[in-house]
Amino acid sequence: MHPPRGHTADRPHRPALRQLLLLLDLDNTIVDRGAGLLRWAEEFSREHSLGADAVEWLMTADGDGLKPRDRYFAEVQQRFTLPAAPDELHHAYQARYPRHMYCPQSVLDQLARLRDSGWTIGVITNGLTTTQEAVLEHTGLIAYLDGWSISEAEGVCKPDKAHFERAASRCGSSLDDGGWMIGDSIDADVCGAKGAGLSTIWISRQRTWPIGLPPPDHAVGDIAEALQFMLAHTAW
Ligand SMILES: [Mg+2]
Missing domain, CATH: 3.40.50.1000 (HAD superfamily/HAD-like)
Incomplete structure (x- = not known):
């Protein structure tokens, strides 16, 4: 603990x-946040079957971590028309992202x-x-x-x-x-x-x-x- x-x-x-x-x-x-985020983006893309260009889009849209996460996941949800709400996506990210660092x-x-x-x-x-x-x-x-x-x-x-x-x-x-x-x-x-x-x-x-x-x-x-x-x- x-x-x-x-x-x-x-x-x-x-x-x-x-x-x-x-x-x-x-x-x-x-x-190395960039490397950790890339590992998360690859996992996220696989999990949601997002296609070939998704990882690059997820990395670019991240804005080097400076974009507020609620806005980022609103954009992610819209870009890939995901069934999960932005809040849910953010919640899942909070659970998984640290494990890639x-x-x-x-x-x-x-x-x-x-x-x-x-x-x-x-x-x-x-x-x-x-x-x-x-x-x-x-x-x-x-x-x-x-x-x-x-x-x-x-x-x-x-x-x-x-x-x-x-x-x-x-x-x-x-x-x-x-x-x-x-x-x-x-x-x-x-x-x-x-x-x-x-x-x-x-x-x-x-x-x-x-x-x-x-x-x-x-x-x-x-x-x-x-x-x-x-x-x-x-x-x-
Ligand atoms: Mg820094």
Whole structure:
């Protein structure tokens, strides 16, 4: 049984070191949401016998996860003239989608090493509480975190500073001593974290940082590289 939302987990073997805060975005940062969604879309297409082009349509219509799910499933229902109501489709998605999400053990091991080095680690994510908590649980991430903050539960979204404050608080920490944020969203993660006084690592996903925008402190290709950077720059 996992702890309640935002619970600060016990860490009996934690070394008494200076504790810095490391916040992590979830989708397309720690977990490859695109790959997980593709697995869900393939399953959904098979289940409903949707035909050859359905998977590509489901992926495109998803809008990289930014489209509200009620609107997405209204479009899905209409596009494929499914007998199930959009609410039912969404409900089924909430049950199945998290089970298609994975986090490599090597990344979980990196998180464990950072915590053992004195870092306080939290997830900050914009999304639905039920879905995101199920992803944290299914991927095993929940055991490696000091806390987590989900926008639906908190009533506030990144890039709002209040969400970063809440995430820090959920980890038993605060933004007063600074810390780091790792994420793939230019606006929500990097600009938001900068506004909250955090240093930033951007997961570029083969994109170029926009000209004219203050850059992140560091840019990397994926989460493994980001966590390796943190481990390499942990001075104690
Ligand atoms: Mg993201």
